[in-house]
Amino acid sequence: MKILVPVKRVVDANVKVRVAADQSSVDLSNVKMAMNPFCEIAVEEAVRLKEQGVATEIVAVTVGDEKSQEQLRTAMALGADRSIWVEQAGAVESLTVAKLLKAVVERESPDLVILGKQSIDGDNNQVGQMLAALCDMPQGTFAFRLSIENGKALVSREVDGGEQVVSLSLPAVVTTDLRLNEPRYAKLPDIMKAKKKPLDKVTPVDLGVTVNNSLSVLAVHEPPGRKAGIIVGSTSELVDKLRNEARVIS
Amino acid sequence: MSVLVIAEHNNVTLNPVTGSVIAAAAQLDSDIHVLVAGSDCGAAAASASQYLGVSRVLVADNVAYAHQLPEAVAPLVSGIAANYAAILAAAGTTGKNLMPRVAALLDVGQLSDIVGIESADTFIRPIYAGNALATVKSSDPVKVLTVRTSAFDPAATGNTAEQAILDTVIAQDKSVFVSENLSTSNRPELASANIVISGGRGLGSAENFQLLEKIADKLGAAIGASRAAVDAGFVGNDLQVGQTGKIVAPDLYIAVGISGAIQHLAGMKDSKVIVAINNDADAPIFQVADYGLVADLFQVLPELESLL
Numbered sequence: 237m238k239i240l241v242p243v244k245r246v247v248d249a250n251v252k253v254r255v256a257a258d259q260s261s262v263d264l265s266n267v268k269m270a271m272n273p274f275c276e277i278a279v280e281e282a283v284r285l286k287e288q289g290v291a292t293e294i295v296a297v298t299v300g301d302e303k304s305q306e307q308l309r310t311a312m313a314l315g316a317d318r319s320i321w322v323e324q325a326g327a328v329e330s331l332t333v334a335k336l337l338k339a340v341v342e343r344e345s346p347d348l349v350i351l352g353k354q355s356i357d358g359d360n361n362q363v364g365q366m367l368a369a370l371c372d373m374p375q376g377t378f379a380f381r382l383s384i385e386n387g388k389a390l391v392s393r394e395v396d397g398g399e400q401v402v403s404l405s406l407p408a409v410v411t412t413d414l415r416l417n418e419p420r421y422a423k424l425p426d427i428m429k430a431k432k433k434p435l436d437k438v439t440p441v442d443l444g445v446t447v448n449n450s451l452s453v454l455a456v457h458e459p460p461g462r463k464a465g466i467i468v469g470s471t472s473e474l475v476d477k478l479r480n481e482a483r484v485i486s
Numbered sequence: 487m488s489v490l491v492i493a494e495h496n497n498v499t500l501n502p503v504t505g506s507v508i509a510a511a512a513q514l515d516s517d518i519h520v521l522v523a524g525s526d527c528g529a530a531a532a533s534a535s536q537y538l539g540v541s542r543v544l545v546a547d548n549v550a551y552a553h554q555l556p557e558a559v560a561p562l563v564s565g566i567a568a569n570y571a572a573i574l575a576a577a578g579t580t581g582k583n584l585m586p587r588v589a590a591l592l593d594v595g596q597l598s599d600i601v602g603i604e605s606a607d608t609f610i611r612p613i614y615a616g617n618a619l620a621t622v623k624s625s626d627p628v629k630v631l632t633v634r635t636s637a638f639d640p641a642a643t644g645n646t647a648e649q650a651i652l653d654t655v656i657a658q659d660k661s662v663f664v665s666e667n668l669s670t671s672n673r674p675e676l677a678s679a680n681i682v683i684s685g686g687r688g689l690g691s692a693e694n695f696q697l698l699e700k701i702a703d704k705l706g707a708a709i710g711a712s713r714a715a716v717d718a719g720f721v722g723n724d725l726q727v728g729q730t731g732k733i734v735a736p737d738l739y740i741a742v743g744i745s746g747a748i749q750h751l752a753g754m755k756d757s758k759v760i761v762a763i764n765n766d767a768d769a770p771i772f773q774v775a776d777y778g779l780v781a782d783l784f785q786v787l788p789e790l791e792s793l794l
C-alpha cells in the first residue's frame with residue numbers, strides 16, 4: 237500500500253517567537269526552521285509501516301516556498317521514497333492546502349494519508365480533517381496507535397476524556413499525536429542518499445487549484461504579560477499568601 | 487441571522503464547556519440555536535435548553551450519531567448551515583475533530599481556538615503556542631469557529647428553550663466506532679476546575695502523583711500534568727496541559743516539578759494565580775509564577791497537605 241505524508245516547514249519548536257515591531261506578524265527573520273514535530277511523527281509512522289511490510293511506498297508532499305524542499309529532503313532521509321513540492325510562497329490557508337493535497341491525492345491514489353494533528357506555528361489543527369472531507373475519506377485524528385488489519389485502519393485516538401478506537405475503511409486520513417511514536421534521527425548516509433531521491437515540483441496551476449484567501453490577519457499582538465511574582469521562603473508562607481493575599485484557597 | 491452552537495455531550499450530560507460556547511455565540515447574535523446530535527440524547531438536549539439566550543435546541547437523535555463521528559455529524563451540520571451566520575463549537579478534541587470537516591464541506595475557512603470576538607467577522611486567536619495573538623478577519627459567508635472555552639464565562643441558565651426535531655439521518659460506514667476507554671474521576675473536570683495542581687517529570691513516578699492527589703482532595707482541585715509526565719507513564723494523556731493538550735485558566739494553578747517549557751506555558755499561563763514549586767531557581771516556570779517556592783517537592787508536598 238501507498239502512504240502519502242504531507243509535511244510542513246515551521247519555526248523550530250524550541251524557538252520563542254516575538255511579535256514584529258509593526259505588529260503585522262511574528263518576526264521570523266533568522267530563526268531556526270524545521271519540520272513540524274507532528275509531521276516528523278507522521279513520517280516515522282509511515283516508515284515503520286513500510287518496515288513492517290505493510291506499506292510499499294511513501295511519498296512526502298509539502299506546500300511551500302523554495303526552502304520547504306529542505307523538509308522534503310529530511311522526510312526522504314528518514315525513509316520517504318520520493319516527494320512532491322507544491323510551490324507556493326507565503327502563508328497558505330488550511331482550506332487551500334487541503335485542496336492542493338486533494339489534487340495530489342487524486343494523482344497518487346494513496347491508501348493512507350498521514351498528517352500531523354497540528355502545525356506549531358498557526359496551531360490550526362485543520363488540514364487533515366479538511367482533506368478527509370474533500371476526499372470523502374474517513375478520519376482518525378490525534379492518533380496514538382495505528383495498525384492496518386483486514387484492510388482497515390484501526391486508529392486509537394487521544395480524546396479529552398481518555399481514549400477512543402475507530403476502524404476506518406481505506407483510503408483514510410490519519411493525524412498524529414505526540415505519543416504515536418518517537419521519530420528517529422536521520423543518519424548521514426541516509427541524508428546523502430536522500431539527495432538523489434526524486435523530488436518533483438508542481439504548481440497550484442498544474443493541480444488546477446486557485447489559491448484564494450478568505451482570512452486576513454489584521455494585526456498580531458504580544459499577549460498581555462504577567463506581573464512579576466515573588467519567591468516565598470517556606471511552605472507556610474506560601475499557604476499564608478494564597479489564603480490571605482491572593483484569597484484563592486480557604 | 488442566527489448562530490448555531492454544536493453541543494458537546496455524552497447523550498446524558500451536557501459538557502459545561504457548551505455554556506461558554508453559548509456565551510461566545512451571544513456576542514455574535516441574540517438568536518442562538520444549539521444542535522444536540524446523539525443517540526438517546528434527550529437529557530443532554532434538555533440541559534442545553536436551559537441556557538439563557540438559546541431560542542431553539544435542534545435534536546438529531548439517531549443511532550447514526552451515537553458516537554458523534556464526524557463522518558456523520560459534519561454533513562448533518564453543513565446541511566443546515568445556510569440558516570446561520572456562524573457555527574461554533576468548543577475547541578476540545580470533539581470540536582477540533584468535527585469543525586474543520588464542516589468548514590471544508592461548506593468550502594469556507596475555519597478559525598480555531600478563538601479567545602476574543604471583535605465583531606461579527608473579526609476574531610482573536612493565539613498562534614505560536616500563545617506567544618502571539620492574531621486578529622483575523624474572515625470574509626466567509628458563514629464563520630466556522632472553535633472556541634477556547636476558558637476565555638468565556640459560561641452563559642447563565644434558567645431558560646426552557648423550545649426543542650425541534652432534526653430528522654435527517656446521515657448513514658455512513660467508512661468510520662466505525664470500536665471502543666473507548668474514558669477515565670473516571672470524582673475530581674472536577676480539568677478544563678473547568680477552579681483549582682488545578684499539576685505534576686511534571688520532577689514527580690519521578692506514578693506513585694508519587696499520590697502526593698498531589700492528597701492535596702487535590704483537600705482543595706477540590708483537578709489534577710494536571712506536563713507532557714513529560716504523560717510520556718513517562720506517570721498519568722494518562724487526558725491530564726496533559728499545554729499547547730497540544732488541554733488549555734486551562736483556573737483561579738489557582740500549582741505547578742509542581744514542572745520546568746515551564748513554552749508548550750506547557752501555552753496551556754496554563756492565563757490562570758489567575760500561578761504557584762511554582764521547583765528546586766531549580768532558574769526554571770522558566772518561575773517567570774510566570776505569582777508565588778514561587780524554590781524547594782524539594784518531596785519536602786513541600788507533605789507540608790502543604792498538612793497545612794491545608
Ligand SMILES: Cc1cc2nc3c(=O)[nH]c(=O)nc-3n(C[C@H](O)[C@H](O)[C@H](O)COP(=O)(O)OP(=O)(O)OC[C@H]3O[C@@H](n4cnc5c(N)ncnc54)[C@H](O)[C@@H]3O)c2cc1C
Binds near residue numbers: 711726
Ligand atoms: C510539538 C510539541 C508539543 C508539546 N506539547 C506539550 C504540551 O502540550 N504540554 C507539555 O507540558 N509539554 C509539551 N511538550 C513538551 C515540552 O517541550 C517539555 O518537554 C515538557 O513540558 C517538559 O515537562 P516537565 O516540565 O515535566 O519536565 P522537565 O522539563 O524535565 O522539568 C522537570 C522539572 O522538575 C524539577 N524537579 C526535579 N526534581 C525535583 C524535585 N525533587 N523537587 C522540585 N523540583 C524538581 C526540575 O528542576 C525541572 O525543572 C511539547 C513538545 C513539543 C516538541
Ligand SMILES: Nc1ncnc2c1ncn2[C@@H]1O[C@H](COP(=O)(O)O)[C@@H](O)[C@H]1O
Binds near residue numbers: 242300363
Ligand atoms: N503547507 C503544508 N504543506 C504540507 N502539509 C501541510 C501544510 N500545512 C499543514 N500540513 C499538514 O497538516 C497538518 C496539520 O496542520 P494544521 O492544520 O496547519 O495545524 C500538518 O502537520 C501537516 O501534516
